[in-house]
Amino acid sequence: MLTMKLLETDRLILRNWRETDRELFHEINSDEQVMQFFPMRRNRYQSDQMMDHVRDGISRNGFGFTPVELKKTGECLGFCGIHYCGEELNLPAGTVEIGWRLSPRHWGKGYASEAAKKWLEFAFTKLDLKEIVSFAVRDNLASIAVMKRIGMIADPKRDYDHQSVPKHMPELRPHVFYALTKQQWVSRIGE
Numbered sequence: 219m220l221t222m223k224l225l226e227t228d229r230l231i232l233r234n235w236r237e238t239d240r241e242l243f244h245e246i247n248s249d250e251q252v253m254q255f256f257p258m259r260r261n262r263y264q265s266d267q268m269m270d271h272v273r274d275g276i277s278r279n280g281f282g283f284t285p286v287e288l289k290k291t292g293e294c295l296g297f298c299g300i301h302y303c304g305e306e307l308n309l310p311a312g313t314v315e316i317g318w319r320l321s322p323r324h325w326g327k328g329y330a331s332e333a334a335k336k337w338l339e340f341a342f343t344k345l346d347l348k349e350i351v352s353f354a355v356r357d358n359l360a361s362i363a364v365m366k367r368i369g370m371i372a373d374p375k376r377d378y379d380h381q382s383v384p385k386h387m388p389e390l391r392p393h394v395f396y397a398l399t400k401q402q403w404v405s406r407i408g409e
């Protein structure tokens with residue numbers, strides 16, 4: 219099982235999930251504030267199952283939604299990473315998204331953007347991907363701010379209504395779509 223460090227930034231270590239992360243993983247998957255823009259909340263059993271699934275994917279692929287660990291304290295803050303998009307979005311096979319979810323205790327410190335920038339670098343230099351995408355509920359301004367901060371570009375033609383969101387939650391249906399190509403990333407980091 220791959221549990222060692224995959225990547226690091228000035229303040230953070232990005233690695234695979236450990237048994238000791240289960241409590242934090244459940245916290246961020248069940249907390250009302252964190253899950254405001256998601257239709258489901260996960261109980262501990264569901265959260266553990268999701269963690270096993272994500273952890274296996276990271277072991278297999280060498281990337282995924284990894285824990286974000288604060289170097290200074292060793293604390294796990296949440297997750298950030300890149301991940302093959304699910305089929306329900308009807309995107310071309312192999313499309314990779316970037317995403318993040320942190321405990322509210324750690325919002326407002328730049329950690330999500332710091333980790334996400336590192337994942338973009340990895341995606342374009344090590345995996346040589348042509349494009350990374352990201353999407354969020356239209357009203358999820360904090361997540362959209364991360365996308366903009368790391369240089370992703372709005373692509374309104376690809377905005378969509380999420381079909382699997384329950385009908386009684388219409389506010390969670392409209393999604394905005396952002397993308398960044400390797401070429402755009404190269405020209406932007408050179409600025």
Ligand SMILES: CC(C)(COP(=O)(O)OP(=O)(O)OC[C@H]1O[C@@H](n2cnc3c(N)ncnc32)[C@H](O)[C@@H]1OP(=O)(O)O)[C@@H](O)C(=O)NCCC(=O)NCCS
Binds near residue numbers: 255321
């Ligand atoms: C999305 C989410 C990770 C964003 O968290 P965040 O703290 O706003 O984002 P960052 O970690 O990049 O931090 C940026 C903020 O830290 C501030 N900051 C403080 N110190 C900083 C530093 N040293 N470096 C950079 N930014 C710093 C920035 O100014 C910015 O604050 P602002 O938004 O008031 O301008 C968080 O809101 C979350 O987990 N939401 C719930 C899950 C979710 O919706 N995920 C996305 C689904 S699509």
